[in-house]
Each structure stands twice: as structure tokens, then as C-alpha cells.
Amino acid sequence: MRAEDFDFLCRVVRERSGLQLTRDKAYLLESRLLPVARRLGAKSLEEFIDSVRRQGDPERLRIITEAMTTNETLFFRDTKPFEQFKRVVLPALLQGRAAQRTIRIWCAASSSGQEPYSLAMTIKEEGARLAGWRFEVLATDLSQEMVDRARAGTYSQFEVQRGLPIQLLMKYFRQVDERWQLDDAIRSMVQYRVFNLLDDPRPLGTFDIVFCRNVLIYFDQPTKAQVLERIAKLMPRDGILYLGGAETVLGITDRFEPMPNERGIYRPAQKVASALGAAS
Ligand SMILES: C[S@@+](CC[C@H](N)C(=O)[O-])C[C@H]1O[C@@H](n2cnc3c(N)ncnc32)[C@H](O)[C@@H]1O
Numbered sequence: 001m002r003a004e005d006f007d008f009l010c011r012v013v014r015e016r017s018g019l020q021l022t023r024d025k026a027y028l029l030e031s032r033l034l035p036v037a038r039r040l041g042a043k044s045l046e047e048f049i050d051s052v053r054r055q056g057d058p059e060r061l062r063i064i065t066e067a068m069t070t071n072e073t074l075f076f077r078d079t080k081p082f083e084q085f086k087r088v089v090l091p092a093l094l095q096g097r098a099a100q101r102t103i104r105i106w107c108a109a110s111s112s113g114q115e116p117y118s119l120a121m122t123i124k125e126e127g128a129r130l131a132g133w134r135f136e137v138l139a140t141d142l143s144q145e146m147v148d149r150a151r152a153g154t155y156s157q158f159e160v161q162r163g164l165p166i167q168l169l170m171k172y173f174r175q176v177d178e179r180w181q182l183d184d185a186i187r188s189m190v191q192y193r194v195f196n197l198l199d200d201p202r203p204l205g206t207f208d209i210v211f212c213r214n215v216l217i218y219f220d221q222p223t224k225a226q227v228l229e230r231i232a233k234l235m236p237r238d239g240i241l242y243l244g245g246a247e248t249v250l251g252i253t254d255r256f257e258p259m260p261n262e263r264g265i266y267r268p269a270q271k272v273a274s275a276l277g278a279a280s
Helices: 003-017 022-037 045-056 056-066 080-096 114-130 144-152 166-172 221-232 270-276
Strands: 102-107 135-141 173-176 179-182 190-194 209-212 239-244 254-259 266-268
Touching: 003 045, 003 056, 003 144, 003 173, 003 254, 022 045, 022 239, 056 135, 056 144, 080 209, 080 254, 102 114, 114 135, 114 166, 114 190, 114 209, 135 144, 144 190, 166 173, 209 221, 221 239
Parallel strands: 102 135, 102 209, 135 190, 209 239
Antiparallel strands: 173 179, 239 266, 254 266
């Protein structure tokens, strides 16, 4: 790939998503964009990139950006976050929200839906203990294609074999031809929309729990800090933030602090939250 094409594409993807592409990702750019270029009628990648540069067509810029996202995900990814959810997070919130009986959860980079649906199944499995409680789960992703796939709630054999316990597969999915369709009872527990983490999230409302897992790793430090600070403003003092196994707030922002004795989950920094007046 020509150096100037690589630089142009890096700039496009970075400005529109925050994703950082390093030079060693040139092969990835080529392998992902060549099929896109062909689908859109170009004879070569060079021809496609030249036309995008000349015309600056926003739809093509969106398609290029989405093609460069990494959508790797699986049901109950890393297991522990969902165990912590039942053991630590839910009991604390059930106590703290006894008056409102409503808990709002945001999955901020939900990819093809396995993460929010894992949460929805976990909530459903709690059964009678949560009777009378209302859970609102909002799942968002930059990629329209991922949001559409998540909303449909159908998964391949390979996907349901990754992380999903067989009892939950049998209970909440039914086989339709080669694929597995998630029950409406679980599907309807999650609302989806396209949302870019570079944008202001305040219109989404406030959240008791935010899952922002395995997306910050693709951003540079200032972008990580900005995203985390904006999330902090949407959370009450006793809110909980989940990050991915390779992610942390340490050295990035002082708006969150690790939950004592619990890896991977964070709460609004108590001093900062009281000084700034956390969301309520
Ligand atoms: C590796 S997946 C993580 C999915 C899930 N959270 C998990 O941990 O399994 C990262 C997701 O982040 C999304 N993403 C990348 N940049 C984004 C942005 N600026 N705003 C919102 N989502 C973004 C991608 O489309 C992709 O679906």
C-alpha cells in the first residue's frame, strides 16, 4: 500500500473512531478494505482510495472506519465479570436502589451482542430475587453492522460454543437451520443503538453500571481519558465501571478508582465524586 494512502486511511479511521492504526497494521488495512473496494465497484484498492480522497463521501468514510474495527467478542467473556456482577455488584445496588427499584446498565461497545445478552441472561437467571425490579440495558456500538447483528440475536454454532454454558443455550436459544436464535424474552431486555464513544454520551442518560470492555485498548491516552471522564459524569457515586482484562484507569484518569479486592471493576473516585457532585 502506498505510504500516503496508509496515512490518509489512518487519519480517517482515527478521526472518526479514535482507533489507532500503526504501520504494522498495513496488511490488515489492505485485507479488510480490498473486499470493500471490490463490493463498491472499484478495480483496485488504489482506485478506491483515490476516489474516496477526491469525493470525501461520508458513507464511504463510514464503511472504511467500520471495516477497521475489531469486533472480537464472546458470551460471558472472561467469566469473572459476570460472577462479580452476581456476587458484588448486584447485592450492593439492590440495597442502594431499594426505593427506586430500577437499575440502568450501559454496554458501551457491545459488538455483536454477546456481552449485553450475557448480562441479560444473568439477570433473568436471578429470577424471584429480582421480582419487582426494572433493569434497563442499553447496548451501543460504533458499527451499524454490529448493532444490526446484535439486535437480530442469531448466532452461529461456533459463536454459541464460545463461553455460553450448555444449559443456557438449551434454555434461551432455539435452533433455526444452521443458526441459533435467542429468545425474545432475553432479546427484549436489551435496547440497541449506534453510538460513537468519541461523542458526548449525556443524551443517553445516567447509568448505575457501565461495561466499557476491550475498546479503550484501541485508543490513545488522551482519548481514553476523555471517554472515561465523560462516563464518570453519567454515574452515581456507587456506580460500577467494568473494563477489559488488559485495561485500567490507573495512570489515565483520577475520576475512577479500583474496587478494593475486585480486579477489573472500578467505582467513581469517592473524593472526586463528592467534590464534583456525581450523577444521581
Ligand atoms: C473487541 S470489541 C469488544 C466487545 C465487547 N465489549 C467485549 O468485550 O467482548 C470492540 C468493539 O468496539 C467498537 N468500537 C470501536 N471504536 C468505537 C467507538 N469509537 N465508539 C463505539 N464503539 C467502538 C467496535 O465496533 C467493536 O465492536
